[in-house]
Amino acid sequence: MTAAHTTIADPYPSRLSAPADNFPRTHPAVWGKEKSGPFTPIAVQRYGNNGFHIEEGMLTPAQVQQCWSEVERLQNNIELDKMGAIVRECHSGSVRSMFAVHEVSPLIDQLIRTPRILNRARQILGSEVYIHQSRINCMPGFSGSGFYWHSDFETWHSEDGMPLPRALSMSIALTDNYPFNGGLMLMPGSHKTYIPCVGETPKDNYKKSLQRQQIGVPDEETITKLAYEFGVEQFTGPAGSALFFDSNTMHGSANNITPFPRANIFVVFNSVENALREPYAGTAPRPQYLGNRDATPLTPVHDSPFD
Template identity: 60%
Template sequence: MSQNTDVSFRDVYSDGGTDAYPTRLSAGEPQLLDRPDPTVWASAADGPFDRDELAAHARNGYTILEGLITPAEVQGYWQELVRLSADSDLKSDERVVTERSSGEVRSIFEVHRISELVDRLARDPRILDRAQQILGSEVYLHQSRVNYMPGFRGNGFYWHSDFETWHAEDGMPQPRAVSCSIALTDNYPYNGGLMVMPGSHRTFVQCVGETPDDHYKASLKEQEIGVPREDDITKLAASCGIDQFTGPAGSTLFFDANIMHGSGNNITPYPRSNIFLVFNSVENAPVEPFAAGSPRPSFIGARDITPLHR
């Protein structure tokens, strides 16, 4: 049975607690804030990652595992993406986001509720056990989607922290969430692969600007509110550097909710597509948004924290 998690912000913070991650400032200078919460919440005894792997994840904010998904499985998931993108019944579904310029499918959200294959993938112990180990608890899917970046005309995503949006617009209290990106195509340095700033997850970057009503409708195509200033991106790049998620299809990236990341446009002939799963701790249930008038729709930020099981 689904749990009711639409907890009042006032109920949670009536004891005098303060928001450790204030953002979407209307006045004042945005700051780079030290993160008070851990990145890894369990130990090597609690899952498949060993002690060194957990330490590296805590230090860098991400982990790349090549070959986690077999070539045969990749082919099956790729065929599923082709099927979904060609499904005429989905074209008018609000869970489908198209490119602003071309009208081609960019993302399909809540895909685990559309595809049984993706739902099984989210419960696969190779994925689920690692998410539970990093977060130190049972988990649920805060968000799922498939991303398409076609060759020649695939648009990238500007630098951002996912947690900034999930905190501001979904009411996620802490960055106790981890994303899993499973590559269904080869990721080269030149076809729009995801870039991350190692160690940047330890810093919360405040953003400016009030969140408009129904902001998600515009931000899913191109985000303008909730993005960091160029000066702050420059500071983080200087102190953290930039790495890139590359590797053959089947490679899997686990990355912290607060890590600064983005991707460039893809002007090569080689498409880049992935399945994207966001696991949130059941102990980090969403409350009312911290910087928006109302939560985003549940297909973008789930309010149902029923734990995932194998």
């Protein structure tokens, strides 16, 4: 079985011309040592077993408020708007996501490089890290639409050229996450299985997929099998809680039809030893604000508002 338009050897094939079997992931989720960073050994083991870990109280209420004020400011950022890094909901026109936020916000840049956060990424990935992608996800009350079930690595591999699932995402809640306002759902243990997907990647697929992803997602039969095998858990908790999850963890969220908004800062750390190559789907790379091709290691920032 070969992937449509694949041009280089691919250890994790996807975007196939016909269905293929799922197969066990051949690389670890935890590359570092249990005692090499801020995560406790139990937290590292939980991350390795489930593909995610939740830490409440990552930000204080005052720090959350600082970040929330920054979200409101960035929604009117002309620089982000001009380069297409602000994605809006199809029907309401409200902001859905804002990308490359660490590049235009000194506050978010400091947050990412605060040692107690940066060193968590280093601990899990076992190396120096850089930012593959940063964004703010907004899910306003009544009109926030969900994200269909998917593995982020499948897209980053196929469309950005990320070689291995040696990346992790951090999602910090800026609003209380309830079970009913579109909180992120995850399948614990699903990160250990790779799911090839069917379908050729259209040109500039990101222009549609960031609003509604249709290519690079499993079919309903596969999702059903995964759900019965692994179950579904949800990231809930007060504002300031943080979710760390593996790039291959199956996850998604439902629409928010409540009046309670949901927003989070979302940062993808990638190992400097896992820098991007040409996209494995054979397409042109996505824009820099979606798949950063500068793998310069992050340096820590001390004496920040988040110490």
